[in-house]
Amino acid sequence: MSRRYFGTDGIRGSANAHPMTAEIAMRVGMAAGKLFTNGQHRHRVVIGKDTRLSCYMIESALVSGFTSVGMDVFQLGPMPTPAVAMLTRSLRADLGVMISASHNPYIDNGIKLFGPDGYKLSDDRELEIEALMDSNVSELLAPPDRIGRAKRIDSASERYIEFAKRTLPRNLRFDGLRVVIDCANGAGYKVAPAALWELGAEVVQIGVEPNGLNINKECGSTAPEAWPTRCAKCAPISASRWMAMRTGSW
Numbered sequence: 001m002s003r004r005y006f007g008t009d010g011i012r013g014s015a016n017a018h019p020m021t022a023e024i025a026m027r028v029g030m031a032a033g034k035l036f037t038n039g040q041h042r043h044r045v046v047i048g049k050d051t052r053l054s055c056y057m058i059e060s061a062l063v064s065g066f067t068s069v070g071m072d073v074f075q076l077g078p079m080p081t082p083a084v085a086m087l088t089r090s091l092r093a094d095l096g097v098m099i100s101a102s103h104n105p106y107i108d109n110g111i112k113l114f115g116p117d118g119y120k121l122s123d124d125r126e127l128e129i130e131a132l133m134d135s136n137v138s139e140l141l142a143p144p145d146r147i148g149r150a151k152r153i154d155s156a157s158e159r160y161i162e163f164a165k166r167t168l169p170r171n172l173r174f175d176g177l178r179v180v181i182d183c184a185n186g187a188g189y190k191v192a193p194a195a196l197w198e199l200g201a202e203v204v205q206i207g208v209e210p211n212g213l214n215i216n217k218e219c220g221s222t223a224p225e226a227w228p229t230r231c232a233k234c235a236p237i238s239a240s241r242w243m244a245m246r247t248g249s250w
Contacts, residue, residue, distance in 0.1 A: 006126040010112035015054030022061040029065020031132035048076040048084035049099035050187035053212030070142035076156040083160040085118035174201035184220025185210040
């Protein structure tokens with residue numbers, strides 16, 4: 001069966017153009033929320049995002065869609081995609097959503113869905129969501145007493161940082177290391193430097209001043225050519241030694 005909205009990594013496109021519009025985002029929330037609502041207990045969805053300007057619009061539309069079909073929404077704010085997957089499980093949510101277009105420029109955006117296990121939805125599930133999106137969505141609406149609530153989770157960053165640190169050996173410390181990290185003005189601009197600092201490193205931060213329009217702009221994985229100069233200025237090694245380390249010839 002052909003797909004109308006979902007691609008290989010969720011729904012993606014230019015912001016404010018089909019399919020990345022507020023209307024489509026609301027329909028995604030309504031359809032996915034209805035599909036993952038089973039029984040009379042309260043259901044919940046976790047929503048994270050990166051720093052693109054359009055994330056505000058898409059997040060608001062998703063929240064409207066989910067709450068209209070009776071789902072409670074936990075909003076994480078800017079968080080890396082793995083954090084959304086982890087917190088979907090940790091918060092016992094029925095569904096997780098990440099609003100991001102990864103390393104694409106700010107004009108693009110995307111919606112990626114996770115199941116309660118924290119893994120990407122199957123193709124069959126995505127097709128079910130598409131079918132509901134194209135149906136009469138007014139039939140999906142919850143009665144007035146079952147409309148969902150939205151709540152911001154202020155502890156999301158701390159939860160994810162602790163999780164990330166626990167993946168390392170308990171006695172491992174980064175004391176004495178100066179680490180240069182380029183966050184590309186993206187979703188990890190807060191949690192990544194904080195995690196390294198808590199492990200004892202002296203952290204030199206690059207790309208940690210997002211303004212909604214500068215994600216991946218001349219920084220991050222799309223601008224690796226700038227790294228030798230940055231490291232020479234910030235870290236206690238020469239640029240030539242850095243290049244030697246990078247090529248494995250030191």
